[in-house]
Amino acid sequence: MKLFQTYRVLAFIVGVLLAFCSFVALPLRYIPAEGTDLQQLGETLSVLWVAHGWAFMIYVVVAFLLARRARWSLAFTLLMLVSGLIPLLIFWVEHKVNQKVRAENPELVGSSAA
Template identity: 80%
Template sequence: MKLFSTYRVLAFVVGALLAFCSFVALPLRYLPTEGSSLQQLGETLSVLWVAHGWAFMAYVVVTFLLARKLRWSIGFTILNLAAGLIPLLIFFMEHQVNRKVRAEHPELVTPSAV
């Protein structure tokens, strides 16, 4: 199922970007002395927030489509959607989705989605 594979890739990309921006770019931008090379590096790396935003929008659409197709509960769907905004939560949720899809819809899992 292409949608499931797309979800997994987007979850990883959104999660990696959010973690990097939250734990590297943000501290480098605001913690070092104003004008220092580290602070300037943080300013430069902050452009990745835009990349996270675009990837997150795609993640929301794909997650919503997957949730509708697989008839997830509203709570599970909202938690998945919010996971792209809370650092590291998305990796846990992707694992939960992977387990849920494999258990409930094994026919949708392609060998390449391992």
Template identity: 55%
Template sequence: MNGLFKTYRVLAFVVGVLLVVGAVASLLKYGLPDGGSLQQLGDDLTPVWLIHGWIYMVYVVVAFVLTQKAGWPLPRFLLMMVAGLVPGLIFWVERRVAHQLRDENPELASA
């Protein structure tokens, strides 16, 4: 796999996992009564959002460079960006990007 493509896939997975963990943490923190152990767990996981934000910025840059090298239109890049903000969506988008890149630009996805 091309280094850029491999980096994109790893970042997509990390951003997706952090987004799901952050969403669950927020549900626990704000959806449960104060003082409970699950509510405290949600509160303790709040820094996940900071980590997600920093890694998401790197993900956006890598996704932009990848779309530019592949010659893809802006809407495809925007879908990749939005996927990092909607829990679970990034896993589906990453799979589509991988398939499209292999079909349209095999040189970017090759080893």
């Protein structure tokens, strides 16, 4: 799998995990009364924060490598790296990265991508 495709897959995984943890697991853990089934479900689902953390670390490395290969500015690179920490932002950033790669560095897309 090429670097660009790996970035896109990781961005999706990190984005979905962060959105789910932020908008489902976190509220279920802290809003229902202590000891209720919903609160316990929130506790159980909170393990996904660990999965997000690991996926995010890999995402940061891949995003950094992609940004360096494409020779993007420090500001855009930082936006890419931080977007995995703010719920839903990563989906917009991934869209911008996709447009930017296809416009400026089509060789990074690979022949199998449409």
